[in-house]
Amino acid sequence: MRRHPHRPSGLSPPEPPGRSPEAPGPRRGRPPLSPRHRFRIVVPLVLLAFLASVLLVEGYTTRGFTGDQEGRGGRGTTGVPRSVTDGGPVLDTTGDHLRSYRTPDRTVALTFDDGPDPTWTPRIRAVLDHYGTPGTFFVTGQQTTRHPGVLRGLVRSGHEIGVHTFSHPDLTTQSASAVDRELALTQLALAGAAGINTSLMRMPYSSTPSALDAPAWSVARRLGEKGYVLAFIDQDTNDWRRPGARAIADAATPSPPGRGAVVLLHDAGGDRSQTVEALRVLIPRLKAQGYRFTTLSDLVGTQRLSSPVDTVDLWSGRVFVTAVTVSGAVVSAVTVLLLAVGSLVLARCAVLLVLARHHARRPRTGAPRPVTRPVSVVVPAYNEEVCVPNTLRSLAASDHPVEIILVDDGSRDGTADIADSLALENLTVIRRPNGGKPSALNTGVLRASHDIVVMLDADTVFAPSTVGRLVQPFADPRVGAVAGNAKVGNRRRLLGRWQHIEYVMGFNLDRRMYDLLHCLPTIPGAVGAFRAEALRDAGMMSADTLAEDTDITMALHRAGWEIRYAPDALAWTEAPTTLRQLWRQRYRWSYGTMQAAWKHRHALLERGPAGRFGRLGLPLLAVFQILTPLLAPLIDILALYGLVFGSPLTTVLAWGAVLAVQAVCAAYAFHLDGESLRPLWALPLQQIVYRQVMYLVLVQACLTAINGYRLPWQRLKRSGDVVLPPQPSPRRP
Structure with missing residues (x-):
């Protein structure tokens, strides 16, 4: 009998005692597992399997997020209809028709990308609610699943919600199946967080309609076929650069005076304290100049582009959001x-x-x-x-x-x-x-x-x-x-x-x-x-x-x-x-x-x-x-x-x-x-x-x-190839 001699105390525990002789007779098949x-x-x-699932969910729902930052600028290329590049900031390509909507004079739609953020979105919402001003928030699925309560607060306050994809990729570089997956996961997140779906969308890294190129227009047409109304912008405040609250407010003010505009701001992706202060300057200023604030649904001429989901979608979304929440908690504990x-x-x-x-x-x-x-x-x-x-x-x-x-x-x-x-x-x-x-x-x-x-x-x-x-x-x-x-x-x-x-x-x-x-x-x-x-x-x-x-x-x-x-x-x-x-x-x-x-x-x-x-x-x-x-x-x-x-x-x-x-x-x-x-x-x-x-x-x-199982003795097979090697004694410094 023999068992391995020594248990090195760092990685492996000790060696066991008694053993029983193996039963004689013919060898039988392996018995079923008890x-x-x-x-x-x-x-x-x-x-x-649970840990692997948790890491996959957490990894996909939190990986590599960066905000819009620089959008596409310049002029569009050939292949984009002139009515689109010269049209308004809201584009409807659903069905068989193509129509764009301009912002009426003295009308401003405040839009916010990349949220919801647990710090800055509630502060921005508080400013908007204080002045009775509606906002349109284009949210990502990642942020929604991580902060569902913030999204519910926006919906309760009556603000408009749009899709900004799940993980904020450049859709022109994605396959059709990847785009579909981004949209489906985002709608699932919206359903689980607030019980809604929306047909309003803004593509990441987009800017004005005039900057659309052929690849972006191809994606836009496909999104229209899936029933999405696309939102672009008239004015970019570049608030992500943090140029100062007054500079942001000036960039959001329509020029020339009296002109309408869809204004791009951000409620996530970094420190948005200047954006919050800019809103406190901008909203009173524009109201004093006779401007009214509206949502993109109003520009399209409909009451709302979002709708409640049915019971199946609601519970599917809740399961998804819960899975993401659990995954985040588990990964935090593991960290x-x-x-x-x-x-x-x-x-x-x-x-x-x-x-x-x-x-x-x-x-x-x-x-x-x-x-x-x-x-x-x-x-x-x-x-x-x-x-x-x-x-x-x-x-x-x-x-x-x-x-x-x-x-x-x-x-x-x-x-x-x-x-x-x-x-x-x-x-x-x-x-x-x-x-x-x-x-x-x-x-x-x-x-x-x-x-x-x-x-x-x-x-x-x-x-x-x-x-x-x-x-x-x-x-x-x-x-x-x-x-x-x-x-x-x-x-x-x-x-x-x-x-x-x-x-x-x-x-x-x-x-x-x-x-x-x-x-x-x-x-x-x-x-x-x-x-x-x-x-x-x-x-x-x-x-x-x-x-x-x-x-x-x-x-x-x-x-x-x-x-x-x-x-x-x-x-x-x-x-x-x-x-x-x-x-x-x-x-x-x-x-x-x-x-x-x-x-x-x-x-x-x-x-x-x-x-x-x-x-x-x-x-x-x-x-x-x-x-x-x-x-x-x-x-x-x-x-x-x-x-x-x-x-x-x-x-x-x-x-x-x-x-x-x-x-x-x-x-x-x-x-x-x-x-x-x-x-x-x-x-x-x-x-x-x-x-x-x-x-x-x-x-x-x-x-x-x-x-509580008593582990039996199992003898190891020996080869007998251990011989006394020529070994020096341990050294002493």
Whole structure:
């Protein structure tokens, strides 16, 4: 039996205990999924689909809006009827007729583009209502869905509403289907926000009829065929330039005096305070000169160009507006969480680097009397015939006196026989029925002849110096256990390199931090040493969780023992070689970590060393091994969102900055561990592919915990290709 040795504390939780032998007999087909299995599969898919939908809705309804700003100027080109270019600012091409409407003398229609805006539209409406002046507001669907209450206020005040498309594109550059989609979404937004539709429209970036060119006229004809009356302008105030309130009012005053005009202003797209002040000047001025104010409907000779929608359209629109509102709220919450996660990740990286450097540079006082007495080494094994020879030979080559105890936990292959055939000195092989890893370890501890017990898994290889370095901290009688430095021994393939990077970063940096803070959460199953007395105080190895290594470590803290980390006690272990095996392994680790943390939650309220671990170690574990990894996918999800709907360059630079921080941490961890930096070329791919797998594993583990499902043991297939590499000792600055 064997499970992955070490859980690097940064990204992946611990390793589980007991297993059951596989049922003999012919292999059967895959059974149907139980409700609990379906729960763990369906819920992540539903959550992912919901988040994707939210981001798509929010991205499309808020992307890239810019106001009208500069409209088309100059003269129209050939292909536009003279009656249009020389006609009035309101054009009706519906049906088979073509007619334009001029503004009567001493008549002004105030029109506002790009709204509704939650700040400026209500202020403009208040000025118009104060003077009893009607206005015509050409609204975009984006702004309407984001601020439906503002539009309802305009309708209640009796102002006229027109369409200004959904996302404010230049319609001459859009396909026919894109134009239809812009119109349909805008009408849907109007229906949901105010229960109306309108046949009045102003094309974005349009100006006077005389500026129409052939492409714009083609779009205008098509819009007429769809039933829209088009509005152009007589006078452009250029208020978006913010030239001053009086300059805006002067530009809106018809010239020569007495002439009528359709005036263009803006109620959104920027600071419109000058527009508000200009209206306070303009309206009294024109009224004093005998002008009247009207709407574009009045120019056409109809009472209103908008109408109430039927029940189906009303509820369709409400659903649409609600979806946009929910999407905006969710994206805002996700953005806040992203900032929190990003801050935590950056702060954690900075703290890890500082503490790791301090840990590496701190003087090692050492014991006046090094630990030289023999120790017992316990190796639990279940169907490990491929791996066990290398493991046992590496232990026999130890330069520290050892007693080797192999506990064959009901293997159905030749594990025990192969161990016996090696004829190694000081090797004892214990055969017992299958009972799980914790039970096998306890059996080995009870048979141990010495007071210090080293534990490792049957696919792990020790260097000759590993045992001696691992037991030196036991010179301090307060030390109950010591964690060694586990490394990936099969790193020739890409998946192995990814795990190698994870091990060095997670194990080396995190363990150094936890060691300084005296709250190390896990003694890895691949390389750990225990004082037998401490094990008895902590209740021995337990099968209560799927992470017996984390469970016993937390129990030792609560029993008052010190836990140390020996970075120079090196061990090489076999990592999963396929994504399927990796998933199964990390799934157990993640779930086991949650079980262990929940089991020892009462340490939060305890005193002494137990309370110190409970109030420091458990929160760190919860934040950086469960909460932060659960939220970390937001970085990648919003990166995709930024590439599609935001600024690709800014998004790439931001993601590159995150990767650079990870690379700095990885390079320093490799330096401290004496490792070559060459494997770090795989770091970008690890962030893109491998990390996503770890996210999904953690999500599934959380759902398993919520669902109350007891995860069974699943043994990994071994290749036995871990051998002792020529590795230098970790460097000390």
